[in-house]
Amino acid sequence: MTISGVAAVFFVALCGGLVAELFKWYSLRESRSLPHYAKSPFYWLVTLLMAAVGGGLAVLYGTAPGRNAILVLNIGASAPLIIKALANTAPSVRGAASTGRGHGSSGPGYQMSAGDWAQPSLLRFIGGRG
DSSP, X not given: OEEXXXXXXXXXXXXXXXXXXXXXXXXXXXXXXXXXXXXXHHHHHHHHHHHHHHHHHHHHHOOOTTEEHHHHXXXXXXXXXXXXXXXXXXXXXXXXXXXXXXXXXXXXXXXXXXXXXXXXXXXXXXXXXX
8 A cells, every 4th residue: 555645654654653552552451450651641642742753754754655554654663662762772961970980971981870860851751761
């Protein structure tokens, strides 16, 4: 199936991002209790924003006639996962400064203290750490 146009590409990719989220919830289907964030409006807002980022990324790839719908869906599904992986690997600039070890990189000898991760942040949330 092929699609074209900004709206169609964005919508299909947005659905791809939502499908990725659906797989997460599918894996929790036999859990005895839902995670505490399941009722959080902030969680669902960030989830929708991440799916929209996937839609935007697919639009940036192109909207010419004849786009493969499965490819666009895949772009939408993978965008939030890529951003999550990047958030998990982002070095802590504050942590480097507090240890006196340099210029905000995670080079040899870099250590993070427990206080570096004590504050909640959007990056920690997206990375699944808080």
